[in-house]
Amino acid sequence: MSAPVRGRSTRVRPAPNRRPKSAEYRARRRIILRRRLVALLTLLTIVGLTYSVFFTPLLGVHQVDVRGSVVLTEDEVRATAAIEPGSPLVRLDLRGIHDRVAAIPRVAAVEVERQLPGTVRLLITERVPVGSVKMPDGFHLVDATGKDYAVLPTAAPGAPELFLAAPSPSDPATRAVVGVLNELPEKLRPDVLQVAATSGADVKLTLTGNRVVKWGSSDDTPRKAAVLQVLLTRPGTTYDVSSPDLATVS
Incomplete structure (x- = not known):
């Protein structure tokens, strides 16, 4: 008498729980769009700040501070410096301002300094x-x-x-x-x-x-x-x- 043949049991493994391919694609796309949006907003912020600083009175000249004058009046020095109120501080022609003030006969030396947020300081040394x-x-x-x-x-x-x-x-x-x-x-x-x-x-x-x-x-x-x-x-x-x-x- 022949021995009975045992059948092989086949185990069916459950398929991994995967999201549909289209869902995964949409998630990746959302991340990419979010990153692009952040980059765009950052760029726009930088452009806006740069424009505000260089081309608007946001950081413009609001005060011209004259120090060291003795015989010269502060108004005389300011008039010669010819600094337009509201001019963007970072775009000022410091060499031009220096040369105009230094041309005053009584001025022996002058230093021109920017001081945020909106001050230009002129340090004057008069001739003795x-x-x-x-x-x-x-x-x-x-x-x-x-x-x-x-x-x-x-x-x-x-x-x-x-x-x-x-x-x-x-x-x-x-x-x-x-x-x-x-x-x-x-x-x-x-x-x-x-x-x-x-x-x-x-x-x-x-x-x-x-x-x-x-x-x-x-x-x-x-x-x-x-x-x-x-x-x-x-x-x-x-x-x-x-x-x-x-x-x-x-």
Whole structure:
């Protein structure tokens, strides 16, 4: 008798739970569209901010702050700077503003700064006179560079009167005079009433008490000043320090 044949049991595995292909496609598409929308909104925001900053008064100039002016008024400086109210701060021509303000004769130096959200600051340094030259139209103020920068009806207070034919930074006599005055020690300055020169080698100082100092050129001014301070302890009316090693009193 033959043995019975056992049949093989077949197990049917359940199919994985998958969403229809069309549903998966739609989900991916929604993610892509969402990302594109975010990118578009970001781009539009950047464009809008850039346009607002560069082309609208949103970050425009609302104030021009002037610092350091002494004789010049703040309104004079602002008028020369010519900064249009509401002009976009980031598009300002700082070099142009600097050059316009620097062209004011009394201005020795100027710095231009942007300050958010809407301020332009102008830091002014005015020229200081080392002396004044009497001319037909008044007293011309001369600064430490030899520049003739202003005219007053009277001499500059606290500064000596200068005797120069034509004060100018390019004039040898002017350069010699301001060179001496720039290096004079503080102790001597109050005694100096007048300074004269016709060339770069014949500077002469007139001091209080009708005393005259023959200075010569502006070379070796510190040494000449030190020698002069010693000579002034001696009585005399004329002090010659043009050659400091051979200084004389008479």
